[in-house]
Amino acid sequence: DVKVTQSSRYLVKRTGEKVFLECVQDMDHENMFWYRQDPGLGLRLIYFSYDVKMKEKGDIPEGYSVSREKKERFSLILESASTNQTSMYLCASSLQNSGYTFGSGTRLTVV
């Protein structure tokens, strides 16, 4: 069964901390994505990667960075966590023009 695995289901971090969210896929997909999902705002794309070491900003990249050193792993970094980054974070992967496979999500709370 194909999988996208997010390292943590729940995280609580303090304001100002540097936060790493890890995502691993086992499907050899070229494309990987990070979304956040908030009530009333839906799914919003933070960053997108279409190949190793390649990245593209999504709709809300401010306050985030990403790293893709290996094809199967895509990391989201919150450089200095703030309370407005409290959210559900979802990683996904896909082939070109195909459906996305999502991870189970990481619910991040910044206090």
Place this chain on the structure above:
Amino acid sequence: SQKIEQNSEALNIQEGKTATLTCNYTNYSPAYLQWYRQDPGRGPVFLLLIRENEKEKRKERLKVTFDTTLKQSLFHITASQPADSATYLCARPKNSSASKIIFGSGTRLSIRP
């Protein structure tokens, strides 16, 4: 920029009936539309992709249509069951980049026994 709208925030229907969810898009027709199911606290699960040149696609009790004249996709669940209760999302490619998609806000479907 392209938009995608799911007009119904919530839909409640009786078990056994057909549920029909609507997704409308703006501007040019996308190369394809996708439908996902999302349960509370979980990531979306991909259900179906329908391409611009396909009028209809089926998968078990699911049927999706793509009407480029109306700029609309309909998602049907026949013989609905309480286990079908979830939020359903439609999605389209964002602008010319076919790999990035944008999601509608979702329709929360409740099937009552």
